[in-house]
Amino acid sequence: MLNIEQDKSLVNFNTFGFDAIAQSYLAVTSKAELTQAMAYIAQQGLAYQVLSGGSNLLISKYVAGLTLHMQIKGVSVVDENDEHVFVEVGAGENWHEFVEFCVSKEWQGIENLALIPGLVGASPVQNIGAYGVEIKDVLVSLKAYDFEQSRYVELVNQQCGFGYRDSLFKHTQGRYLITAVTFKLNKQPTINVKYKALQDYIDKTVKKEISIQDVFDAVCAVRASKLPDPSVIANAGSFFKNPCVTQQQFDQLLLEEPNIVGYSVANNEVKLAAGWLIDQCGWKGFSEKGVGVYEKQALVLIHTGGATIDDLLDLARKIQQSVFDRFAVQLEIEPQPFPLLANSQI
Ligand SMILES: Cc1cc2nc3c(=O)[nH]c(=O)nc-3n(C[C@H](O)[C@H](O)[C@H](O)COP(=O)(O)OP(=O)(O)OC[C@H]3O[C@@H](n4cnc5c(N)ncnc54)[C@H](O)[C@@H]3O)c2cc1C
Structure with missing residues (x-):
C-alpha cells in the first residue's frame, strides 16, 4: 500500500524556501515502492515529477499530480582492482555525505565537488561541477526507470549527453527517473587543485604533501567563504x-x-x-x-x-x-x- 499524502507542503523541500503545495506526494524509499508507484501512475494517468534535495528548483506554488520524493539509499562497492574502485550509490543518498565517505576511504575523484547540496540521483541531471571537476569525469553508468518504455534501464556515461551543467535528462522532460549511479574512483590519488582559490588556500594551510583530505578541506573552506548556506539564507x-x-x-x-x-x-x-x-x-x-x-x-x-x-x-x-x-x-x-x-x- 503506497503512503501517498495529499496537499503536502513542499516549503521545507526546496532550498529557496518558497511556499508550494504538492497535490499528491510520495516519499520513495525502495525500488519495490517505486515499481508500485509507476503502476499507480500509469493506471490513474497521473502527471508526476521527481524531487530530490530541492536545491536546484524554481518551484511552482501548486505542483499538480504526484511528486515522487527520492529517498532510495545504499552505497556498495560493485567492483575493484589495484587502481580503481567502482561504487554504486542509491539516488536518495546525500551527495556531500557520499563525498565525505569517499574521502575517508581515500578514494579520489569527487573531493572537488564537496559541499554541493542535493542528492546523488540529481547529480547527473545537471552534470554537477565545481573547481575543475564534473560528475561526467567519474560517472560510469546509472540505473533509471524509463517512463517511455515503462521499464528499468541502464545508461552508460556516453549515453547521458553530458555538457556544461547539462545532460540528456534536462532534455527528455522527466522521461528518466534515476535510481542509482555508479562511480569510478581512484585508489592512486591524482590531486586536482588547478583553481587559483583552491591553490592559494592550500599554499597557506598545507605544509606537507597534499592529500585528498586537504583538497576536501580547502574546497569546503573556499565554498563556505563565498556561498551562502541555504539553511541560513x-x-x-x-x-x-x-x-x-x-x-x-x-x-x-x-x-x-x-x-x-x-x-x-x-x-x-x-x-x-x-x-x-x-x-x-x-x-x-x-x-x-x-x-x-x-x-x-x-x-x-x-x-x-x-x-x-x-x-x-x-x-x-x-x-x-x-x-x-x-x-x-x-x-x-x-x-x-x-x-x-x-x-x-x-
Ligand atoms: C548553495 C548551493 C551551491 C551549489 N553549488 C553548486 C555547484 O557548485 N555546482 C553545481 O553543479 N550545482 C550547484 N548547486 C546546484 C544543486 O546543488 C545541484 O544541481 C544538485 O545536483 C541538485 O540536487 P537536488 O537533489 O537538490 O536536486 P533537485 O533540486 O531536487 O532536482 C533538480 C532537477 O533534477 C531532477 N531530478 C532530481 N532527482 C532526480 C532523479 N533521481 N532522477 C531524475 N531526475 C531527477 C528534478 O526533477 C529537477 O528537475 C548548488 C546549490 C546550492 C543551493
Whole structure:
C-alpha cells in the first residue's frame, strides 16, 4: 500500500524556501515502492515529477499530480582492482555525505565537488561541477526507470549527453527517473587543485604533501567563504549559467570592457563569468520584495522571506535585461522549473 499524502507542503523541500503545495506526494524509499508507484501512475494517468534535495528548483506554488520524493539509499562497492574502485550509490543518498565517505576511504575523484547540496540521483541531471571537476569525469553508468518504455534501464556515461551543467535528462522532460549511479574512483590519488582559490588556500594551510583530505578541506573552506548556506539564507546556488560567446564576440567585448573575465573553451568559444557581468551592472547586494542578489557573490539570488517565485523571476528578468543591454549577452537560468511544463500537462 503506497503512503501517498495529499496537499503536502513542499516549503521545507526546496532550498529557496518558497511556499508550494504538492497535490499528491510520495516519499520513495525502495525500488519495490517505486515499481508500485509507476503502476499507480500509469493506471490513474497521473502527471508526476521527481524531487530530490530541492536545491536546484524554481518551484511552482501548486505542483499538480504526484511528486515522487527520492529517498532510495545504499552505497556498495560493485567492483575493484589495484587502481580503481567502482561504487554504486542509491539516488536518495546525500551527495556531500557520499563525498565525505569517499574521502575517508581515500578514494579520489569527487573531493572537488564537496559541499554541493542535493542528492546523488540529481547529480547527473545537471552534470554537477565545481573547481575543475564534473560528475561526467567519474560517472560510469546509472540505473533509471524509463517512463517511455515503462521499464528499468541502464545508461552508460556516453549515453547521458553530458555538457556544461547539462545532460540528456534536462532534455527528455522527466522521461528518466534515476535510481542509482555508479562511480569510478581512484585508489592512486591524482590531486586536482588547478583553481587559483583552491591553490592559494592550500599554499597557506598545507605544509606537507597534499592529500585528498586537504583538497576536501580547502574546497569546503573556499565554498563556505563565498556561498551562502541555504539553511541560513535561502538560495539555489548559481542562478545563471556562465554564458559562452564566440572568440570574435569576446574580442569585441574586450575593446569596450578591458577587464572582462573569460576563458577559452572548445569550439572557438569563450566562457564568461556571469557573476562578473551581473556585478558590473551594479546588482550585488540589491534586494526588493524579499528577494535579492547575495552581497558576496552576484551569481547567487536569495530569498530573504515573504516573497513568491514570481518576485524572484521578476528580479531575474531585470538582471538578464541589464546584462543584455550592456554586454549583448543573454543569461540562461540554471535551476529547473518544477514541475517541468510538458510533464505537468500530461
Ligand atoms: C548553495 C548551493 C551551491 C551549489 N553549488 C553548486 C555547484 O557548485 N555546482 C553545481 O553543479 N550545482 C550547484 N548547486 C546546484 C544543486 O546543488 C545541484 O544541481 C544538485 O545536483 C541538485 O540536487 P537536488 O537533489 O537538490 O536536486 P533537485 O533540486 O531536487 O532536482 C533538480 C532537477 O533534477 C531532477 N531530478 C532530481 N532527482 C532526480 C532523479 N533521481 N532522477 C531524475 N531526475 C531527477 C528534478 O526533477 C529537477 O528537475 C548548488 C546549490 C546550492 C543551493
